Amino acid sequence: MKIELINVSKIYKNDVKAVSDVNVTIESGEFFVLLGPSGCGKSTLLRMIAGLEDITEGILKMDGMVANNLDPSERNLSMVFQNYALYPHLTVEENILFGLYKKKNMSKTEKIKKCKDVAEMMGLEQYLKRKPRELSGGQRQRVALARAVVSEDPVCLMDEPLSNLDAKLRTNMRKEIKQLQKRLGITMIYVTHDQVEAMTMGDKIMVLRNGRVQQIGKPLEIYNSPSNTFVASFIGAPPMNLIPGCIENGEIILDGGHRLGSLRFQQKRSIQEIIVGIRPEHLNITDVNNRCSINFNFSVKYKEILGTETIITVELGRQEMFIRCNGQVDIPIGKEVGISVETDKICIFDKETGMLINQLSDYLNDVKMISS
Ligand SMILES: Nc1ncnc2c1ncn2[C@@H]1O[C@H](COP(=O)(O)OP(=O)(O)OP(=O)(O)O)[C@@H](O)[C@H]1O
Ligand SMILES: [Mg+2]
Known part of the structure; x- marks a missing residue:
């Protein structure tokens, strides 16, 4: 029926x-x-x-x-x-x-x-x-x-x-x-x-x-x-990381100054203040000196080794960020690690309304990629 x-x-x-x-x-x-x-x-x-x-x-x-x-x-x-x-x-x-x-x-x-x-x-x-x-x-x-x-x-x-x-x-x-x-x-x-x-x-x-x-x-x-x-x-555990940031000259900058590296996109709308949404599985732990395009350094604050996966918590400014790693990743608390972002999977939300603006992957076709 x-x-x-x-x-x-x-x-x-x-x-x-x-x-x-x-x-x-x-x-x-x-x-x-x-x-x-x-x-x-x-x-x-x-x-x-x-x-x-x-x-x-x-x-x-x-x-x-x-x-x-x-x-x-x-x-x-x-x-x-x-x-x-x-x-x-x-x-x-x-x-x-x-x-x-x-x-x-x-x-x-x-x-x-x-x-x-x-x-x-x-x-x-x-x-x-x-x-x-x-x-x-x-x-x-x-x-x-x-x-x-x-x-x-x-x-x-x-x-x-x-x-x-x-x-x-x-x-x-x-x-x-x-x-x-x-x-x-x-x-x-x-x-x-x-x-x-x-x-x-x-x-x-x-x-x-x-x-x-x-x-x-x-x-x-x-x-x-x-x-x-x-x-x-609400969907996903741990939930999507929601990090405030802004768009400046077509570049996404997270609060705290982290730039989403070489990734730039042409600003077609007037939205400046944004929330960047990144699922924990779209972040990866790397060497501190890894030279991938988007790579931040953080220290490990907390870890949950669950057997098939490990949830690592790092601190970004006053905000926590979750990273989901496959398998058993035993990194000492306090250790500095690099984090790379799968940028084509991130979601951008309007800070004021909280509404999804667009997925970056949708932009990539008409995006101007400039390496920094
Ligand atoms: N008989 C009622 N009279 C007045 N208000 C009610 C009545 N029943 C529910 N409400 C109110 O309506 C709103 C929705 O309640 P509802 O029971 O539909 O929520 P729910 O999503 O099923 O919550 P839960 O997951 O806790 O069961 C709540 O604010 C509740 O206090
Ligand atoms: Mg109910």
Whole structure:
């Protein structure tokens, strides 16, 4: 089922504007992630789609039909809540059967057969007679999922369904949910504040901040070309390095005086004050005397050797900068190192608005390269 939101806003009774003017189309069969920090309006938006919350302004369409005033039970969707919301006094089987309460025409035997099938698919056959309290967190989560998918509704809404699980279980459940969604071909709207979940599960991501859409796009589009500094720092861990600087005579100069070396570009716009965004993996540690085009010297302030990679922190003025190195890089704290920048990957943001001006790689075609 295709879902469209047209200029949708939500103002709560206490005048809190939780969602502002959201426009988006969620295609049928898409895994769509709503991503943003706590309080940005994710649950509000999801609850408006579910019909659990009135839409203050704007239009919700489901398969082209206006659905603003449809009763939740008429919307053909299932929902999984953050706290699972299982009935504690019912068994696993009864909880799953609850997902079929709308199916008035289905016989009891048919319902039980469906429940068995889904339980098998979710690896829950041996727990059908247990109560939720006799299950682990991951098993309870699977019951909540089973109850949602048993209905075979074309849309499934999930609100932070994995937040109560430990790291390993989350990784497994991420895969399970994604596979289940593809197998059933349903439209998924999935709320999370976890950027890893968003990146790994989403066909598309919508980033929200203070109820406003910041960017809608495929995970890698958002990662590579964040529309503003908020998105840039929200996606990626450690986040993109955001370093204030300016453009002077077509040359980028970071605050503190570091020049982005031989790289110059013709100034086509009047923007002077900028923020330079560099992902940690686009910085490389070099010898102090390395003669590559853009090379700064810093001393190592902190290091995290994680096994497959090492995160080195250096100080640039009062600001920290993260560098992601492959493998185990054991550099003593305080040691002077050189850092080279993959300049074609950097992002330039307008300092005043925080908006992406352009990626430098887009400039390179009509850029005048002058070696210093
Ligand atoms: N029933 C309500 N009445 C008034 N204000 C509310 C209500 N529910 C939520 N809000 C406010 O609306 C804003 C958005 O809340 P919402 O629950 O949608 O955020 P969220 O993105 O889901 O956050 P979290 O990640 O913490 O769950 C918040 O400022 C919140 O305080
Ligand atoms: Mg929420």
